[in-house]
Amino acid sequence: MSRMRMRLVVLQVVVLSMLAVLGARLWQVQVVRGKEFVNAATETRTRSVMVPAVRGQILDSSGRPLVRNKTALVVSVDRQRLQRMPDGGAEVLAKLAQVLGKPVKQLEKRIRSCGAGVTRPCWPGSPYQPIPVDERVQTREALQILERQEEFPGVTAEVQAVREYPQGKAAAQLLGYLQPVTQEELDKRVGLKAGFSGVDLVGRDGLEYVYDEALRGKPGLRQVQVDRLGKVLGVEQQVAPTSGDTLITSIDARVQNVVEQAIAHAMKSAPKADGAAGVVLDPRTGRVIAMASAPGYDPTIWTGGISEAEYQRLLSDKSGKPLVSRAINGQYAPGSTFKVSSVSAMLQAGYPLHGTYDCPGSYMVGDRAFNNFHGIGLGPMTLHTALVKSCDTIFYRTSYEQWLKDGGLHPKTPPKEVFANMARSFGFGKPTGIDLPGESSGRIPDRTWKKDMWQQTSADNCKRSRTGYPEVKSASRAAFLKRLAYENCVEGFLLRPGDAANFSIGQGDVLVTPLQLARAYAALVSDGKLRSPRVAWARVRPDGTLVQTIDPPVVGKLPISAKDRAYIKDALSQVPSDGTAAGAFSGFPMDQVRIGGKTGTAQVWGKEDTSWFASFAPAANPRFVVVVMVSQGGMGATTAAPAAREIYEGIFGIKRPALVPGGRPASRLPLIAPDGTVAR
Known part of the structure; x- marks a missing residue:
């Protein structure tokens, strides 16, 4: 009996001790650290989401879109979350592949990090950024993912803006392209990291790169309540994003397309031609009206990720390195244009x-x-x-x-x-x-x-x-x-x-780019001032408010008198009618529009000659400078000069309606209405 009583006493002591410990723990949690745990609980049910801004458009000098946005349903995967799962996210990817109708292997390649020995497709961006795996999702597929979120942890389906190119392949090297933000960029660029939404892309080339910050805008912030599965229960606070600026360029889309066609025709006329470039400048201002390089490529190739084969083709000598702009990167002996x-x-x-x-x-x-x-x-x-x-x-x-x-x-x-x-x-x-x-x-x-x-x-x-x-x-x-x-x-x-x-005579070790030659002729036939050319004309807010006008700066002056410049210009004005380019311009109505210019035929060891034609019009009062270069194109008079003629025929309306009414480049910015549309 005494043994039984002893056991009860021990049991009572144990129970009382446990109650005392529990009470002390409750007092510590609720009183001593109560505020700390309340905050932690709040953080658990509240998520801050960066809302990406709509990237600004890129327009031509009349307001025609060169690059604009279209909305698309995009499915993205949080690779970090998948990797924390026991099976590394294999089950989730398998289900996702079934919904999207894609092989699992393809999704696995899309979310792996790019690096040494890793072929594309792969993810070149930050490992902490959601990785888009399909940018052309139908509404039905997106709803399957959103309504069964417990089966797709780490997978999101959202409406996002995707770049669209209304002019097709035109000016691809000039416009540039977008790619995901890398972790190295986030670490180095403090401003970028502070305003990074998690799904932003950055410009990698062309205007997209140079004016990236202005085009990208500022992301917004949304604080949402979520349950344990990550489903959104409600929105606590929301700050709207600020859309990126619209970039208006001096490019005339109509002239750009004619230049693209003309250099393509020039390459076809020269059997061994392996590249070409065309540049059109406004000699009075130094603005770029058109700039083309062949071979070119379709800029939509970057949308949704690029394959290794496609990427290598863009850089391949065999395909002519279409990613490289021969207008600003190509260096060639200029021949007699010099x-x-x-x-x-x-x-x-x-x-x-x-x-x-x-x-x-x-x-x-x-x-x-x-x-x-x-x-x-x-x-x-x-x-x-x-x-x-x-x-x-x-x-x-x-x-x-x-x-x-x-x-x-x-x-x-x-x-x-x-x-x-x-x-x-x-x-x-x-x-x-x-x-x-x-x-x-x-x-x-x-x-x-x-x-x-x-x-x-x-x-x-x-x-x-x-x-x-x-x-x-x-x-x-x-x-x-x-x-x-x-x-x-x-x-x-x-x-x-x-x-x-x-x-x-522009031979030997002399090398110039087509843009350099165009700028030199622009200075010669205008006011003698050497300008640094500009493609961008102005930045405006989406509602049309002017932010900045971008003027080509004067960086030098030709050390010859106006009299000497006039003498040289007068001589060049006879080349297409009485000189080396007479054959190329036979039948051209010089009485309506007189063309001035200089042919160039530069010898290259082991290759066909480089064909050049540097020109301006109207000769008496130049409003356009046109330079055409065809690598391995032969004589300047037989390949480059006919291409320049085709460009002038388009600009001034020879045999067809004029692309540039009045024969003058645009002098006033297009008006952007408060709703973002072009008023004129």
């Missing part, structure tokens, strides 16, 4: 503007004969005729004379280098500063450049001068390369007389 700089250099060096110059079939530069085109001599002529008929030997002679005045192989300190310095004054040898990323600088090969290049290549040249080129199949070609390597090894730092001669 002579406007050489004539200006001659005038600055003291050669008479109205002098008479002999144009023999060949001219000895040092111990080597440099020939005119086809070795044909044209006799005595003025500089005016030298440009119209494109005489080479006049420029060989004058550039060689200036090279000798600078000391030849033993230059004075410092040498004047009249031809090279004039070329720089025309804007060659450095980027134009256009509001597009990745612009190339071109090349002006002066004495300093020769020394720098020799320091970089002398070791390889000296090695090749001993070993030769056994991998080259042609014995004569291999012998030539070995001899050239020896010369560059021993004296590659010297600017030779042949270098000076080739420079004067």
Whole structure:
């Protein structure tokens, strides 16, 4: 009996002890840490959701959309949440694949991180960002996911804005594309991280990249109540997002399409052509009216993720690297279009503007004969005729004379280098500063450049001068390369007389971009001011309020007089009617619209010539500068010039209604109504 009583006492003590501990714990939870747990409970049922802003449109100079948004149902997956599941989210992905009608393997590839050895499709963005796996979901599929959320944890279906390109492939390289935000970007760009909605995309190229912050807008904030399954029970607080600005450009969509067609036709007419570019500038303002590059690509290829095969095609030499804009990145010898700089250099060096110059079939530069085109001599002529008929030997002679005045192989300190310095004054040898990323600088090969290049290549040249080129199949070609390597090894730092001669006609090591050449001609035929071109014209709010006007800045001035510029422009005005481009413009109504310009045919070792035509119109009062380049297109007069003619016929309405009424670029911004539509 006493043993039974003892057991009851022990049991009572245990129970009382447990009640005491429970009471103490309740007092601690409810009194001591009560506020802390209340806040924690509130946080558990409240979620803050960043609401992405609608990205701004990109319009042409008349308000036509170049890039706009369309709404689409997008299904996204939270990979981090799936990975925390016991099976790594395999069951959820299997169910999702069944709803979307896609293979599970495809979804798995879409949500894996891009990296070394990982082929596309993959996710290049932040691992903490919801990953879109289908951007063309039907309402029925989205409802299946939303109504059975317990079966699809970590999966969302939302209406989002997706980029649309009403002009098709036109200006793809100029407009750029969007890609997910990477974790590295979030870590580096504090402003981006602060305003990141979790589903934002950022510009990766073109205008989308340069004006990304303005186009992206500011995300809103929504605080919602959710149950344990994540279903939304109600909205506690909401701050609306601020839509991105609308970017109005100086691009004329109609002219852009004509330029795209013209360079495509030019490439078809030249069997070996592997690329082309066309640039149209307003010479008075420096604004870009059209800029095209071929081959191009369809920008919608980025929507919904790009496959490895598609991505490699965009970068492939075989497909012509369609992702690269030849207008601003392509560097080519300009041929005779460069002579406007050489004539200006001659005038600055003291050669008479109205002098008479002999144009023999060949001219000895040092111990080597440099020939005119086809070795044909044209006799005595003025500089005016030298440009119209494109005489080479006049420029060989004058550039060689200036090279000798600078000391030849033993230059004075410092040498004047009249031809090279004039070329720089025309804007060659450095980027134009256009509001597009990745612009190339071109090349002006002066004495300093020769020394720098020799320091970089002398070791390889000296090695090749001993070993030769056994991998080259042609014995004569291999012998030539070995001899050239020896010369560059021993004296590659010297600017030779042949270098000076080739420079004067835009050959040898001279490289320019089509945009650089267009800008140089724009300065020459307008007010002599060198401007940094701009594609963007203005930023406006979605309701039409003007935020900023973007003006092309003046960055230099041609060092020749207005009289000299007028003389050169007058000579160029006769090239399409009486000079090297006469065949290309045969039958063109010059009495209605006179075209001025210069053909260029640049030789490239082992390839067909690069075809150029740099031009302006109307010749008396230029409102358009048009430059066309066709890589491996042959002669300038047979490929590039006809393409330029096609562009002018579209602009001025030859054989069809004029694309530009009145023959003048747009001078006033389109009006955006308060509802976001274009008023005119």
